[in-house]
Amino acid sequence: MAKRSIKKSEQPMMAALRAEHRHIANVIALFGDQLDAIEKGQLVDTHVVYETIDYMVRWPDRFHHPREDILYARAAELDSELADSVDSLQREHDDTARRGRELLECIERWREGSVPGADVVKRGREYIKNSHRHMNAEEKLVFPQIEAVLKESDWIEFESQDRLKPYADPVFGTRVDRDFRNLARKLRLGVKHGIERGVMTEWVSLDALIESYEVFSIAYESTRSVTQDHLKAAWYDSVDIVKDTPFTAVFRCGLNNTRLSARWLGEVVGISKDALEDLSRVNQDRKDQIRVLKREGY
Numbered sequence: 001m002a003k004r005s006i007k008k009s010e011q012p013m014m015a016a017l018r019a020e021h022r023h024i025a026n027v028i029a030l031f032g033d034q035l036d037a038i039e040k041g042q043l044v045d046t047h048v049v050y051e052t053i054d055y056m057v058r059w060p061d062r063f064h065h066p067r068e069d070i071l072y073a074r075a076a077e078l079d080s081e082l083a084d085s086v087d088s089l090q091r092e093h094d095d096t097a098r099r100g101r102e103l104l105e106c107i108e109r110w111r112e113g114s115v116p117g118a119d120v121v122k123r124g125r126e127y128i129k130n131s132h133r134h135m136n137a138e139e140k141l142v143f144p145q146i147e148a149v150l151k152e153s154d155w156i157e158f159e160s161q162d163r164l165k166p167y168a169d170p171v172f173g174t175r176v177d178r179d180f181r182n183l184a185r186k187l188r189l190g191v192k193h194g195i196e197r198g199v200m201t202e203w204v205s206l207d208a209l210i211e212s213y214e215v216f217s218i219a220y221e222s223t224r225s226v227t228q229d230h231l232k233a234a235w236y237d238s239v240d241i242v243k244d245t246p247f248t249a250v251f252r253c254g255l256n257n258t259r260l261s262a263r264w265l266g267e268v269v270g271i272s273k274d275a276l277e278d279l280s281r282v283n284q285d286r287k288d289q290i291r292v293l294k295r296e297g298y
Contacts, residue, residue, distance in 0.1 A: 011155050014147060020064050021135050022081050023172045027052050028128050030187055035124045038117040046111050047281070049120070051183035053107060053127075055171060057100040065093040065165040068138070070164055074154060075146045082145055089142060092134050096127075103127050128290070178218065180272060219275040223268055230264040 031052040037044040061080045072086040109115040158164050158271050234280030237256050242249045 001069075009145065011150075013134075013155065013158060013164065014143060017064070018067060018139070018143070020060070020169070021139065022058070023169060024060055024064070024131070024135065026187060027055055027183070028131055028169070030183070031124060032128055035121045035128075039121050043132070044181065047185065048182050050107050050111065053100055053104045055180055055183060056099070056131075057104055059167075059170060061093075061097040061100055061246050062208075064097070067164050070161075071095060071146055071150075071158070072142070074158075075149045079145070079149045082149065084144075085137075085142055085145075088132070089138065096134065099123075099127055099130065116148050119146065120215050128263070178278065181278075215275055215278045218278075219271050222271045226264060226267045226271070234260050 032047070034044050034049045034052065038040075038049075069090050072082075073090060076083045076086040103120075106115055106123050107120055110120045168174070171180045171184050171187070199207060234257055237260070238249075238253045239251045241256065245252060
């Protein structure tokens with residue numbers, strides 16, 4: 001009777017890295033769609049174009065790649081044949097970070113009107129090509145070698161290192177960072193193409209209205225969440241105070257509630273300030289997109 005081969009279970013750390021690659025691929029695919037739209041003269045959300053690369057610079061380059069580098073370095077110590085591949089990939093991480101910063105600067109200048117869209121398209125496609133090639137090399141060549149070389153004791157040691165713990169993804173994590181709200185929305189709904197030229201300006205205004213509504217919705221949910229947290233804190237604190245000092249409980253509860261109310265008010269003011277800044281940015285994005293449309297002859 002032939003032995004049944006038992007498939008080795010995937011290490012959680014490797015599963016996390018592969019999942020992050022899928023997230024990165026989704027962001028890059030959206031960026032590619034935006035570049036196609038720029039090249040064809042179609043409607044494009046300039047802030048989403050900015051957010052895609054801002055995400056790449058602020059998250060994968062800062063948290064994903066450094067964690068990979070740590071695994072690569074350990075694998076190279078155990079297998080000298082991996083040394084050249086590891087060195088190449090680590091240098092590519094540095095190069096990708098540099099390219100990302102340069103591309104982000106190019107996009108900023110394009111949004112200001114000082115750089116043509118063709119420059120963004122050229123630099124952007126080079127960035128996409130290099131990113132796909134790099135991830136394919138990792139997935140098909142290096143990841144399997146790492147899994148073959150590293151032992152269970154290595155993985156156990158890695159689990160205790162803070163530098164290798166997954167960081168909350170600002171787009172695909174449990175809570176979307178407000179700086180990437182437009183990117184998350186586009187990924188969720190898909191990119192709108194093929195809009196009739198005669199209604200592009202109207203669509204820009206409608207999209208800005210929808211974004212403004214989302215800003216209010218996020219602010220409302222944040223305020224509600226903060227309020228619930230403070231009410232719970234006030235209740236639990238009051239219960240503890242009554243148990244500990246029943247004779248002075250009324251006075252101490254009053255002081256504590258005043259302190260919690262001041263903190264709550266500060267957080268609500270902060271939420272309101274963020275909402276106003278977001279609404280201002282939405283309006284500025286609408287003006288930027290209309291300016292791009294006029295520049296392209298729409």
